[in-house]
Amino acid sequence: MLHSVIGVLIAYTAGSIPSAYLAGRLAGVDLRSKGSGNLGATNVVRVLGPATGLVVFAVDVLKGALPVALLPGITSGTMPRAWVAILYGAAAVIGHVRPVWLGFSKGGKGVATACGVFLALAPLPTLVAIGVFVAALLSTGFVSLGSMAAAVALPVLVWAERGLHSPFFTVSVATAIFVVWTHQPNLHRLSRGEEHGFSKLGRLSARAGLLIGAIVAAAGVAWLLWRGGRG
Numbered sequence: 001m002l003h004s005v006i007g008v009l010i011a012y013t014a015g016s017i018p019s020a021y022l023a024g025r026l027a028g029v030d031l032r033s034k035g036s037g038n039l040g041a042t043n044v045v046r047v048l049g050p051a052t053g054l055v056v057f058a059v060d061v062l063k064g065a066l067p068v069a070l071l072p073g074i075t076s077g078t079m080p081r082a083w084v085a086i087l088y089g090a091a092a093v094i095g096h097v098r099p100v101w102l103g104f105s106k107g108g109k110g111v112a113t114a115c116g117v118f119l120a121l122a123p124l125p126t127l128v129a130i131g132v133f134v135a136a137l138l139s140t141g142f143v144s145l146g147s148m149a150a151a152v153a154l155p156v157l158v159w160a161e162r163g164l165h166s167p168f169f170t171v172s173v174a175t176a177i178f179v180v181w182t183h184q185p186n187l188h189r190l191s192r193g194e195e196h197g198f199s200k201l202g203r204l205s206a207r208a209g210l211l212i213g214a215i216v217a218a219a220g221v222a223w224l225l226w227r228g229g230r231g
Contacts, residue, residue, distance in 0.1 A: 004077035004084055011067035011088040015095025015113055018102055019059040020044050023052050032106075036196055039099075040108035042143045046196070057112050064092045064116025086171050089117030097182075109182045111147045114175055118154065122168050125157035141197040144186035151179035 002010075020039040024031035027048050035043045041060060045053030067088045072081050079087070096113040098104045118126040129150040137146035155172040162168050180187075189195040 002071075002075045004075045004079065004087070007067075007071045007075040007084070007088055008091045011071060011091035012095040013100065014067055015063045015092030016099035016101050016107075017059070017063060017095075018099050018107060019056045019063075020108060021102065023048060023056050027052070038108060039102075039106070041112055060096065060108065060112035061116035061119070063096060064089060064113035064118075065120045066116075067092050068117050068120035080167075082167050085121060086167060089114075089121065090171075092117060093178075109147075109179070111151070111179060114151075114179070118168075118172070118175070122158050122161065122172075125154060125161050125172075128157050129154045137198075142186075142190070142195055143197070144183050144190070144195060148180055148183055148186075151176040 018039060020031055020041065020043065023044055024034070024047070029047065031037070031039055031043055031047060035046045037043070041053045041057035044056045068085045071088050072085045075084065077084060093110045093113050095107075097107050097110045099107045115126065115130070118129075132153045133146040133150035135146075136149040137143060140146070155169060155176055158166065158169045158172045186195055
């Protein structure tokens with residue numbers, strides 16, 4: 001059995017794997033000086049294309065999901081297992097934002113890694129939140145708006161499934177605050193009309209985004225009614 005402190009170090013180290021940076025280096029570019037300069041999947045899509053961006057996104061999600069899913073079962077300590085899993089998830093996200101492999105310099109914003117964490121902690125609410133992200137992205141063309149919309153929706157969805165007293169609800173609120181805080185530059189650019197977006201995606205997919213949004217909303221209402229019936 002590993003001690004939980006070692007588990008935190010493992011989770012942080014895994015989260016620090018700079019997948020976007022490595023993808024850029026393989027293509028002969030430093031993504032820190034290209035596009036938005038952010039080491040996240042969105043900038044990879046913008047600079048290197050959707051296929052590479054999808055691979056980076058998947059790796060970033062796994063960086064959050066695997067430590068949460070695997071490490072609590074092989075570590076020892078006095079904390080309840082739910083909080084141990086949350087601790088490992090937080091360590092993975094911090095690793096993504098400030099990766100040790102890049103000298104603790106700025107990494108990504110942690111959204112994809114946090115998504116992986118919550119897929120392991122609360123799968124159903126997270127899947128619905130991903131639907132919110134897709135709807136917002138297709139409607140507006142802005143990944144930043146989709147990320148913030150999903151982050152804000154997640155605590156409501158976790159509350160609906162787990163209740164106000166669940167540790168997962170507490171950490172989902174903290175995550176929403178963290179995501180909005182890390183997107184402050186995006187909010188400023190949005191207010192000035194200077195935000196980097198996928199304008200073609202927004203123009204062509206508004207109806208699709210609204211349709212997905214309606215489906216997600218209907219699913220959320222049905223879910224709340226179902227949970228209420230069970231309670």
